[in-house]
Amino acid sequence: MRRNLVEAVFVPLFLFLVVFPVVALLFHLNPEGIRRTLADSFFWMSVKNTILAALAAAALSLFLAVGFGYYHLFKQHSYFYRLANLMNDLPIALPHTVAGLALLLAFGRKTMGFLGSTGLAFTLTAVVLAMFFVSYPLAARALAAAVDRMEKELIEVARTLGDTPVEAYFKVALPTMGEALFAGFILAFSRSISEFAAVIMFGGNLPARTQVLASYVFTKVEEGELGMAVTASAFCILLSLVVVSLLWLGKVGKQRA
Template identity: 30%
Template sequence: MDFVWIDFTDAAFVQPLLLTLKVASLATAAALVLGVAAAYALSRRSFIGRDFLDAVCTLPMVMPPTVLGYYLLVFIGRKGVIGEWLLETFGIRLMFTWQGAVIAAAVVAFPLVFKSARAALEGVGRQYENAARTLGQGELSVFLRVSFPLAFRGILSGCMLAFARAMGEFGATLMVAGNLPGRTQTLSLAVYSAVQAGNDGLANTLVLVISLVCVIILMTTGKLLQPRF
């Protein structure tokens, strides 16, 4: 094996790294907003089909990424339900773009935010929310001033896991965005290409960087989940 380190300013390393950070950040942001909203709705309202919705929200965590990728093709592909409409109305193409990679990563990362947020919000005592209501606060205020801050650490840890997962996303991204160097080639796809091309030095560097980031994220998450009050 060739353990030679490559130049850190090499475009073959820098481009996938920057793209990955961009894709993973945006995907995490999307997963945060949607995941917390879904978690709050499901933890505070009881309605018929709630368990089914919970299962659907968790599904991307257990389904093969290729299956998710296929679903995404069906929806946002050029001939897809939403994809065709987007293309015709706005001229927006998602397939084989980094925006498509963001959507793939967001779908895969969503359950991690959703699950953590749901657990954290379930853990917020209802008496705090009721106290805020008797103090004249509306529902938005109750959420922003009480529920969210009290569940914040759990939600943040979910976001970090989601970020790690989004960074490592491979299967769905490959199907939706392809593996175009400089355009949609993220770190995990670059590792695959480097190994295929026999470029062990590049593969080693990429793998090390990914591993390091994931370890840091897991350690921070562990710290966040320690009890505080």
């Protein structure tokens, strides 16, 4: 009876609140909007910027996440670990407009003016940093979860054989966390391609320069080009499905192995 009640509530709410908005968007696709969007060079530049910046942000996220994994394994009682663990959660709770403003003040012309008239702001590097800021916590949590699941006896054996903590981490721990490394990268990448607020605050929305898919959709809605906005949104959905499929295939491959 309880299971039937859960199904009776969950299924219609899930279909209405999660599936229906996506279907509604796809039903608004029209040939003219598709044609104009695919012929728009700024659209393809936004696709290029999105993928390149998201890949760079995901790589940087994974690089730092590996460092956090080391601290999570060996340095949980250190003050720096406690600070890092706290800051890992902050970007998740922080409004992303605030994150964008913080990045702008930290890396804008007042502090990084020697790099250019705007510092790092309103460049593709700014887009990467904005994406990294919001996606890094996902990669860090993926590595921390893998550390929690691994057999600590392997580390203890390596330590008794004379390995330093760093050697044990890179020679023993990391090779067992291939799935977590892959998942951390994919999660960071998927979060990066969806970011809007921090990107537009710090990187701006300069067509062909710092414009990404999310800001392209926003621009087309502002311009009243709903057909083009819908087409670009459908492309985002397709790209997201590809990324989610990669994550799913990775899990399936792990289970079969």
